[in-house]
Amino acid sequence: MAQMTMIQAITDALRCELRDDENVLIFGEDVGKNGGVFRATEGLQDEFGEDRVFDTPLAESGIGGLAIGLATQGFRPVPEIQFFGFVYEVMDSISGQMARMRYRSGNSENAPITIRSPFGGGVHTPEMHADSLEGLMAQQPGLKVVIPSNPYDAKGLLISSIRDNDPVIYLEHMKLYRSFRDEVPEDSYEVELGKAKITREGTDVTLIAYGAMVQASVKAAEELEKDGISAEVVDLRTIAPFDVETVVESVKKTGRAVVVQEAQRVAGIASQIVAEIQERAILHLEAPVLRVTAPDTVYAFTQAEEVWLPNHKDIVAKVNDVINY
């Protein structure tokens, strides 16, 4: 086992898959010679050659379409979108095209594509570099949306995503890239898609989160413990389709829930989770299910980023609301 940051775990997963499956291809802007603007693909072109790991022209819509054509010929493309805010340029390729290949072709074609992309706030990259747009993706049937919260999951989830036979949007929170290390096996391994993980067990309230908000939730749980409140933390890991069973089982046990997302409030993943909980477990609830989210504004300018982003204090406050309901 090695100690790896999340970005190292991602590079390692890509290396494993390039090595183990000759159909895996990596392409995108600056991913080849340069090794990616965050260095996620560092060294991979040298190791696997320009046919397997290559730079594309600066044109995202083309990157998405190219991936579809390759996928229909048996390749497993793993394109990168340099920042997820630029996904709008490739939205039709994703939602209009690759998500529907299977359906549109009467199940005769599929699109085993994994789109990797950095996103997320807290690293001073304003105006379309930091937005949390997973909700847009989750709304599209045919796509899976994966967001790891730690290096171990990052590697296993990326390998599973690449091996999956449907398109996966794999989002990498920039704040987590180098913020801590984990034990990560050097061998290849999978972390099953669509399965949440109980990161921390508790009995009084369930915190449901993903991405960078998992750490904030764990920190909140540690604070709450000092006040005698036992919080369970569920890390969704896959946002769509999400693991309703694990969430609902936990809420049935604790009777209270707070859902945490970094994205703005309206039409987000959190709303969907709240809806599922109340449909399936309303008689187990001691209090309304509350949400911690960012406010409904355009992503904050740098100076206000820390105020805008949800944090562990916001979570503690909401938990107190559901406990004292």
Place this chain on the structure above:
Amino acid sequence: MTKHKAVGLTDDEVLAMYRLVLAARRVDERMWILNRAGKIPFVVSCQGQEVAQVAASFALEKGSDYTAPYYRDVGVVLAMGMTIKELMLQAYAKASDPNSGGRQMPGHFGCKRLKMLSGSSPVTTQIPHAVGIGLALKMNKEKAVSFVSLGEGSSNQGDFHEGLNFASVHKLPAIVFVENNQYAISVGLDKQVACKQISDRAIGYGMHGETIDGNDPFAVYKAVKDARTRAIEGEGPSLIEALTYRLTPHSSDDNDMTYRTKEEVDAAKARDGFITFREYLVEQNILTESVESDMEQAIKEEINQATIEAEEEPYASAETLFDAVYQ
């Protein structure tokens, strides 16, 4: 006849042009110092492209023409009338920054007063915007043009095709100015396009296309001036490509030594238009020693003053987060 008189520029005008080039270079150099000192978050540099930027803008009509510049265009925005103080306010992202009140990425210029439209982070989105402005100018029968710039890598986006095609179909008064600095971050020209020159693409749109040496202020000036005349006379848009070289890394977050060599950069530095333009003016005895040192001194003082003042200005407060989301 001297080169500048041949394109209709007086001695005073070329000197004014050079002053803007010098100001752009010195502002940019200060931005890097401020960035490395931790004072400003990000620099995306104009170095190597100032001559092309200033010369192109000099061919436009300040006050009536519209610009949609891209993030390297310090030379364009200075030439169109943005002050050094305003540039500093945007670099510091202060509340009083006239570009966006500190909301935009640094280098994403915009200023209603100067008829300059703010561009968004995704590259090339400014092209159709500028084409829309061109259509409005035509409908309103205004004697003005819409000038839009971009990098050569950005010319691969769909927006480029859609914008240029529409502009040409409707013979709009638009000038599309490609600053070809040979790189799109790390990806060199040979991996971006297969055509010999970006301006060849104009053929496909049925519009005028032309490639010029971006280090030659007179060639750039003339090309844009002629494009402006054609545009005003209803002859439609032009695609002008200025050949330059990006002398700095892509941005303050980039290490260019992972994809190009120091020798290559040094060779380009020797051809830097900033230097050759100066040499020309010295040869012509337009830029004398005393004129030059006064100019340097005045620019330095202006930058110092702007830096101090920008630093003292307040940041936008978090209470303003909900402002300007809706009316």
